[in-house]
Amino acid sequence: MLKLIIKKECLTALRDVRLQVSAVILLILMTTAVLVGKEGQKLIQEEREEAQAAMYDQWLDQGNKHPHSAAHFGQFAFKPKPVLSFLDVGLDTYTGVSIFLEAHKQNEVLFSGAQDSNGMSRFGELTVALVFQVFLPLLIVFLAFNVFTKEREDGTLKLVHAQGLPMRKLLMGKVWGTYLMVLLIYLPIVLLAYLMLDQQSANLDPGITTKFIALVVLYAVYFLVFVLFCVLVSSFAKSSGFSLLTLLGLWIVSCVILPKATTNLADKVYPTPSQFEFRKTIKDKVKNGIDGHNPSDVRLAALKQQVLDEYGASTIEELPVNWSGIAMQAGEEYTDQVYDQEFSRIEEIFKRQNKLSEWVAFVNPYLAARHLSMALAGTDFHHHVAFARAAENYRRFFVKKMNKDMELNHKPGVAYSDYNVGREFWGSIAPFDYQLPSTATILSVQWRNIAALVFWLVILLSIAYTYARKIPKL
Numbered sequence: 001m002l003k004l005i006i007k008k009e010c011l012t013a014l015r016d017v018r019l020q021v022s023a024v025i026l027l028i029l030m031t032t033a034v035l036v037g038k039e040g041q042k043l044i045q046e047e048r049e050e051a052q053a054a055m056y057d058q059w060l061d062q063g064n065k066h067p068h069s070a071a072h073f074g075q076f077a078f079k080p081k082p083v084l085s086f087l088d089v090g091l092d093t094y095t096g097v098s099i100f101l102e103a104h105k106q107n108e109v110l111f112s113g114a115q116d117s118n119g120m121s122r123f124g125e126l127t128v129a130l131v132f133q134v135f136l137p138l139l140i141v142f143l144a145f146n147v148f149t150k151e152r153e154d155g156t157l158k159l160v161h162a163q164g165l166p167m168r169k170l171l172m173g174k175v176w177g178t179y180l181m182v183l184l185i186y187l188p189i190v191l192l193a194y195l196m197l198d199q200q201s202a203n204l205d206p207g208i209t210t211k212f213i214a215l216v217v218l219y220a221v222y223f224l225v226f227v228l229f230c231v232l233v234s235s236f237a238k239s240s241g242f243s244l245l246t247l248l249g250l251w252i253v254s255c256v257i258l259p260k261a262t263t264n265l266a267d268k269v270y271p272t273p274s275q276f277e278f279r280k281t282i283k284d285k286v287k288n289g290i291d292g293h294n295p296s297d298v299r300l301a302a303l304k305q306q307v308l309d310e311y312g313a314s315t316i317e318e319l320p321v322n323w324s325g326i327a328m329q330a331g332e333e334y335t336d337q338v339y340d341q342e343f344s345r346i347e348e349i350f351k352r353q354n355k356l357s358e359w360v361a362f363v364n365p366y367l368a369a370r371h372l373s374m375a376l377a378g379t380d381f382h383h384h385v386a387f388a389r390a391a392e393n394y395r396r397f398f399v400k401k402m403n404k405d406m407e408l409n410h411k412p413g414v415a416y417s418d419y420n421v422g423r424e425f426w427g428s429i430a431p432f433d434y435q436l437p438s439t440a441t442i443l444s445v446q447w448r449n450i451a452a453l454v455f456w457l458v459i460l461l462s463i464a465y466t467y468a469r470k471i472p473k474l
Helices: 002-015 015-058 067-073 120-125 130-142 151-152 156-162 167-195 200-204 208-236 240-269 275-288 296-311 323-360 365-376 380-407 423-427 437-444 447-466
Strands: 075-078 098-104
Touching: 002 015, 015 075, 015 130, 015 423, 015 437, 067 075, 067 098, 067 323, 067 380, 075 380, 075 447, 098 380, 130 208, 130 240, 130 296, 151 156, 151 240, 156 240, 156 323, 167 447, 200 208, 208 365, 208 437, 240 323, 240 365, 240 437, 275 296, 275 323, 296 323, 323 365, 323 380, 365 437, 365 447, 380 437, 437 447
Parallel strands: none
Antiparallel strands: 075 098
């Protein structure tokens, strides 16, 4: 009997011309988004790889110079374009492309796509994620708003129930019949996207297949949540018009109003300092000490005396090592502490904002799907922070190596301009190489969003099984 109900719902949907047209439009949009998105991702990644290689060649070809001058010459780190970003661009448009790595300073990731965009960029790009998260749920609304109300209005619902068909079985038949129609639209796009995962994808992200499967499961669950909700609303609505208006209103609230309202609320509850205030705080702490009671000249004098005592010398000229190299590295390490403290403070604010949004996902499943989609696509805030940290660790590594060489090999009494190293030394520093976080790491960070989707699925299934008998027949 359940199979007959599912078949009947599928045939009814297939015969509806309006739904046919809507489905075709969505398929065209998603196919276009996949093809254009993948070509764009591939092109951008190739450009960034070429730029990274060119910058490293420039580092090797900088000529003979003092190691500390090379530390100021610096390098660039380019953020890789995640493979699955062709499905969901997430925050990539706003978080920047590259970061300049130099001595004494921790720079920000710059050159975001939004900087070169007009006001239309606030509406987002046409991506598969946008269609999956916003437009396909709208199609589900039109598929399911009258699955019960139409039969109730036509008088057939009471007749079907009188023949001994349990309302629970009828309800679930309509749920799975509607869900099957959604999968007929969803699965071809999944197959097309999977075929786009070429060899380059595996080289860029070894865990790409696992992340892709997780992304497919995510949207499959998200669509099922919407189908269950829409069918339940239709089952208890008094009329098709009331059901449609209710579902459209809830769709607008969940997919348009609430996400923006949540972002504004998080910004109000956990405000971030201005860039001017942030930079001024760092400058003051480097100069006056983290606690305001340890100025830079006092720190330097204490370090100098410590080094002199360690080597049993009375002046820096008597040291067997270069004092400037020691002082510069000490300055770097102190500055790193200041940057770590301030960046951690800002990062904690953003984490709290994201956490608030994740808790709201228990009210709005759209937010859970959006957060998980960006995370699995490698385009969320956590991926941006992971890249920035990797770049900063690389900066500290090569700057420390420059200072250490200066400390050990730049002999006292030799003028700054008379001590130089060349290409062989530059080549001892390997190129910057960044590995994307693993699937396990991503899912561990996103546990609230996973719990929110599971919560919605369990609650709606429980309602469907518990209250099916109370569905009105008239």
